[in-house]
Amino acid sequence: MAQSRELRVSRTTAVPADARVRHFDELDDDSQQYLAAVESGETPAAMPTGLASGDVVVYTDYFRIH
Amino acid sequence: MTQSYVIIGDGIAGSSAAETLREEAPDADITVITDEGEALYNRILIKEFAKGKLPEAPISIHDESWYDERDVDLRLNTHVTNIDTDGHVVRTHEDEDLEYDKLLVATGGTPTQLPVENSDAEGVHHFWTFQDARKIKADAETADAGIIVGAGLLGIDLAAICGAQDVEAHYLMRGDCWWRYALSEAGAEIMHDAMRERGVTPVFDSGVDRFEVGDDGQIRGAVDPNGDYYEGDFAGVAIGLDFNTELLQGTGVEQDGGVVVDEYMQTSVDDVYAAGDLTRFYDTVLGEHAQNGSWGSAKEQGAIAARNMIDAESEPFRWVSSYSITHFDFPFLSFGHPTIGDDHAERKYSDTEWRRLAFKDGKIVGGVLIGDLSPQSGYKRLMRDERVVADQKDVLMQKQFDADELAPAQEQ
Numbered sequence: 001m002a003q004s005r006e007l008r009v010s011r012t013t014a015v016p017a018d019a020r021v022r023h024f025d026e027l028d029d030d031s032q033q034y035l036a037a038v039e040s041g042e043t044p045a046a047m048p049t050g051l052a053s054g055d056v057v058v059y060t061d062y063f064r065i066h
Numbered sequence: 067m068t069q070s071y072v073i074i075g076d077g078i079a080g081s082s083a084a085e086t087l088r089e090e091a092p093d094a095d096i097t098v099i100t101d102e103g104e105a106l107y108n109r110i111l112i113k114e115f116a117k118g119k120l121p122e123a124p125i126s127i128h129d130e131s132w133y134d135e136r137d138v139d140l141r142l143n144t145h146v147t148n149i150d151t152d153g154h155v156v157r158t159h160e161d162e163d164l165e166y167d168k169l170l171v172a173t174g175g176t177p178t179q180l181p182v183e184n185s186d187a188e189g190v191h192h193f194w195t196f197q198d199a200r201k202i203k204a205d206a207e208t209a210d211a212g213i214i215v216g217a218g219l220l221g222i223d224l225a226a227i228c229g230a231q232d233v234e235a236h237y238l239m240r241g242d243c244w245w246r247y248a249l250s251e252a253g254a255e256i257m258h259d260a261m262r263e264r265g266v267t268p269v270f271d272s273g274v275d276r277f278e279v280g281d282d283g284q285i286r287g288a289v290d291p292n293g294d295y296y297e298g299d300f301a302g303v304a305i306g307l308d309f310n311t312e313l314l315q316g317t318g319v320e321q322d323g324g325v326v327v328d329e330y331m332q333t334s335v336d337d338v339y340a341a342g343d344l345t346r347f348y349d350t351v352l353g354e355h356a357q358n359g360s361w362g363s364a365k366e367q368g369a370i371a372a373r374n375m376i377d378a379e380s381e382p383f384r385w386v387s388s389y390s391i392t393h394f395d396f397p398f399l400s401f402g403h404p405t406i407g408d409d410h411a412e413r414k415y416s417d418t419e420w421r422r423l424a425f426k427d428g429k430i431v432g433g434v435l436i437g438d439l440s441p442q443s444g445y446k447r448l449m450r451d452e453r454v455v456a457d458q459k460d461v462l463m464q465k466q467f468d469a470d471e472l473a474p475a476q477e478q
């Protein structure tokens with residue numbers, strides 16, 4: 001869906017046991033804005049440093065950073 | 067001399083204070099006391115566990131080794147019964163006395179029990195702890211019909227749990243719409259439709275007069291104030307929080323519907339600080355005392371309290387909070403204080419897009435966004451900057467809000 005810092009965001013249903021799972025409300029403003037843009041179908045430029053590979057974020061769906 | 071810090075409560079406020087204290091006072095003695103049987107966990111994800119969507123493991127945030135590694139003395143299953151603020155001592159339920167130089171009270175709240183007949187019956191749930199979530203999950207998995215009470219941000223979590231667990235539910239609300247203090251009917255209708263799609267039927271101008279119970283003590287249904295009966299072998303109640311302040315009795319710590327603190331999280335009593343849900347804090351953005359129950363705000367208050375416990379009045383709390391609902395396929399976010407204000411603007415953009423801003427003295431003090439969160443950071447910035455903008459509602463309510471289209475800020 002969105003790509004930068006060689007990381008991608010995609011919707012997921014499976015949560016790996018070692019994933020760091022966070023709720024949308026735990027994210028900083030930049031990460032929230034980024035994910036909201038991805039969710040609405042945009043491809044924002046840079047992935048904020050607040051999101052890291054392996055993270056799963058609970059938002060309108062489960063979103064996985066990888 | 068080594069300072070000793072005692073923190074009561076290992077929720078996000080207490081835990082964030084412990085983390086900040088250790089980072090900024092490497093030699094201090096730090097004790098964290100909690101009456102729960104587990105260290106900090108992610109309270110805002112326990113609903114996902116109860117829905118059956120997340121396993122237990124990722125919900126834990128700190129295991130006990132986290133405290134060991136930081137040389138923090140964690141006391142689980144320990145309830146603080148009272149505080150001697152003159153002697154600087156806290157007493158536990160086992161009559162153990164712990165001395166402190168600075169104390170942080172971060173004890174949060176306990177869900178308010180519905181004051182009606184049989185509200186303590188089997189199958190009637192209140193929702194705050196991981197233990198509550200485990201019971202809710204177990205019961206919801208076998209229930210057929212549910213009853214939800216409390217038309218606010220926690221009630222909707224219980225409704226979503228019913229939806230996810232295939233429990234057909236009636237959501238009994240007092241007014242004519244969900245979260246009527248922050249939403250108009252137009253905005254709330256989007257939420258009602260989303261509930262209906264998940265098998266949860268909103269019932270307005272209702273509530274619970276009493277629960278009906280079977281011989282086995284299990285809830286069977288509820289009667290509302292209109293005399294209508296709703297079947298249910300599961301009920302979820304979320305009508306508010308009673309703050310855990312019994313331990314402050316006799317301390318002289320000022321309370322006013324919450325523990326009153328200044329912008330440094332300092333209470334009215336020397337060396338006693340408070341942080342998190344239970345505070346009535348001086349909000350430097352609003353310019354008056356306010357309350358907030360959200361994860362981000364509690365975390366920030368804990369960190370700010372810690373800095374001021376180390377170095378008094380060194381850093382004020384200044385924060386625009388937000389709280390979102392993630393159960394539906396459209397986003398929902400409220401920020402600031404959407405239920406207060408003397409003026410507002412709202413607009414509906416589509417069947418799943420709606421926005422409302424609350425103003426006080428011409429400044430944004432809060433808002434709710436449904437369906438499109440893109441204006442969020444712009445609105446929050448205007449709120450933080452305390453810009454007078456209520457006279458430019460047309461610009462604010464444009465679908466593609468652009469802060470650059472606002473008239474330049476005047477000297478205010």
Ligand SMILES: Cc1cc2nc3c(=O)[nH]c(=O)nc-3n(C[C@H](O)[C@H](O)[C@H](O)COP(=O)(O)OP(=O)(O)OC[C@H]3O[C@@H](n4cnc5c(N)ncnc54)[C@H](O)[C@@H]3O)c2cc1C
Nearest residue numbers: 075077078079100101145146173174342343359360361364
């Ligand atoms: C189901 C649910 C969903 C939520 N969803 C969201 C959300 O989506 N977004 C959001 O921003 N917020 C959400 N919240 C609110 C958020 O979780 C709280 O605002 C936040 O956790 C408050 O943290 P706290 O540290 O102030 O209090 P708490 O987390 O309540 O911690 C207080 C701790 O102190 C302990 N304690 C109390 N009295 C004593 C005593 N005398 N001695 C020892 N220990 C004591 C308690 O047992 C508890 O562990 C949700 C809350 C719940 C329950």
